[in-house]
Amino acid sequence: MENDTGKFGAPRPCAMNRRGFFKSAAAAAAVAAAGTLGAAPADSKRRNAPAASISKRRTLGSAGAAMEVSALGFGCMGMTYNRSAHPAKRECIALIRNAAERGVTLFDTAIIYGPLNNEELAGEALEPFKGKVALTTKFGHEVVDGKGTGRQDSRPETIKRYCEESLKRLRLDCIELFYQHRFDPKVPVEDVAGAVGDLIRAGKIKRWGICEVGADTIRRAHAVQPLTAVQSEYHLMWREVEKNGVLRACEELGIGVVPYSPINRGFLGGCINEYTRFDPKNDNRPSLPRFSPEAIRANMRIVEELNAFGRTRGATSAQIALAWLLSRSPSIVPIPGTTKLSHLEENLRAADFSIAPDEWEELEGKIAAIPVVGNRYNAEQQKQIGR
Numbered sequence: 001m002e003n004d005t006g007k008f009g010a011p012r013p014c015a016m017n018r019r020g021f022f023k024s025a026a027a028a029a030a031v032a033a034a035g036t037l038g039a040a041p042a043d044s045k046r047r048n049a050p051a052a053s054i055s056k057r058r059t060l061g062s063a064g065a066a067m068e069v070s071a072l073g074f075g076c077m078g079m080t081y082n083r084s085a086h087p088a089k090r091e092c093i094a095l096i097r098n099a100a101e102r103g104v105t106l107f108d109t110a111i112i113y114g115p116l117n118n119e120e121l122a123g124e125a126l127e128p129f130k131g132k133v134a135l136t137t138k139f140g141h142e143v144v145d146g147k148g149t150g151r152q153d154s155r156p157e158t159i160k161r162y163c164e165e166s167l168k169r170l171r172l173d174c175i176e177l178f179y180q181h182r183f184d185p186k187v188p189v190e191d192v193a194g195a196v197g198d199l200i201r202a203g204k205i206k207r208w209g210i211c212e213v214g215a216d217t218i219r220r221a222h223a224v225q226p227l228t229a230v231q232s233e234y235h236l237m238w239r240e241v242e243k244n245g246v247l248r249a250c251e252e253l254g255i256g257v258v259p260y261s262p263i264n265r266g267f268l269g270g271c272i273n274e275y276t277r278f279d280p281k282n283d284n285r286p287s288l289p290r291f292s293p294e295a296i297r298a299n300m301r302i303v304e305e306l307n308a309f310g311r312t313r314g315a316t317s318a319q320i321a322l323a324w325l326l327s328r329s330p331s332i333v334p335i336p337g338t339t340k341l342s343h344l345e346e347n348l349r350a351a352d353f354s355i356a357p358d359e360w361e362e363l364e365g366k367i368a369a370i371p372v373v374g375n376r377y378n379a380e381q382q383k384q385i386g387r
């Protein structure tokens with residue numbers, strides 16, 4: 001249960017020693033080979049392997065806006081939106097519950113994912129964990145008759161209506177963390193913060209966050225209603241938040257940072273190559289310059305560096321990508337998404353690695369020497385961020 005200090009789930013002792021780690025890593029590989037999702041491993045040897053879990057906790061935000069969550073969260077978006085593979089609902093529910101049982105207490109969704117069906121999925125999956133985990137969602141993208149219009153609508157009256165509707169889909173009485181998904185140029189952020197403050201006072205939400213905005217907007221928003229978290233893209237191929245003042249503002253103001261797409265939409269996990277086919281109807285990656293076959297081919301050198309670095313440390317490239325983010329600051333909580341039990345296992349173990357600062361510096365130096373080909377967003381998407 002959440003306690004007075006905003007904690008989710010009692011930290012569970014991590015029973016895993018180094019030997020157990022390798023044993024269960026092998027089990028995870030066996031599960032991966034069998035291509036299962038949410039299913040139990042077949043033979044008894046694999047059944048006996050300890051499951052990966054996460055006991056480390058981190059705090060997003062400070063003072064009255066603080067919230068203690070698992071060091072790694074879980075992004076639900078890809079289960080119904082933008083990531084090609086959309087498994088059956090019962091399999092997604094099993095995987096989300098599996099994550100919660102393994103100690104994950106921060107789950108991420110948004111009204112626009114689907115639209116609407118991702119919130120419904122996450123709400124149904126996490127209903128048995130009510131009060132034990134934080135299911136966070138986002139408003140801002142306009143949705144009319146179940147379809148996204150491509151416009152922003154963060155008018156106070158819309159935020160309040162969207163909140164009521166999200167509460168129903170999420171099967172909650174109160175949303176633990178409600179983010180503004182994108183800046184609305186027609187609504188000053190102070191008015192957004194004011195509407196969110198009304199929702200907090202009405203007991204509809206507990207805290208709020210904001211995504212992909214500039215440092216000045218963060219400061220203005222926080223001055224009206226203290227922010228718990230800023231969600232921005234951040235990973236080894238996109239470190240803009242280190243340069244544009246966003247991380248500095250969050251550190252100064254005691255705001256948590258939630259890096260989204262922490263494996264760069266799967267690319268840093270090494271399962272994507274120039275021949276990968278994305279479903280154009282339900283995957284946004286073909287619209288992103290970094291996912292053109294030429295860019296993928298060129299940027300593969302980065303994945304190779306992560307693999308080389310991980311090989312001598314018993315880690316995969318995805319684990320290195322996540323462990324690097326965790327090493328940047330104790331107030332960072334990445335939210336990788338997956339549709340596979342094997343990847344969930346792998347990702348949760350990323351929190352168990354201990355890599356020294358000089359080793360990270362060495363990796364950063366090698367990555368910095370590789371020019372990244374292709375922008376992360378196309379021109380239209382770019383207009384909506386950093387405001």
Ligand SMILES: NC(=O)c1ccc[n+]([C@@H]2O[C@H](COP(=O)([O-])OP(=O)(O)OC[C@H]3O[C@@H](n4cnc5c(N)ncnc54)[C@H](OP(=O)(O)O)[C@@H]3O)[C@@H](O)[C@H]2O)c1
Pocket residue numbers: 074075076077078083085108109181211212231232259260261262263264265266267268269270271318319335336337338339340343344346347
């Ligand atoms: N605030 C925002 O504007 C915003 C924007 C985008 C996303 N988000 C949030 O961030 C979450 C994560 O973002 P994301 O899904 O874009 O990117 P991501 O977490 O970087 O990558 C997800 C992709 O990586 C693959 N993957 C996961 N673990 C892997 C592993 N260990 N090895 C190889 N591949 C692996 C997944 O495929 P499999 O299913 O095959 O594992 C999936 O296609 C979303 O669910 C969403 O909640 C927020």
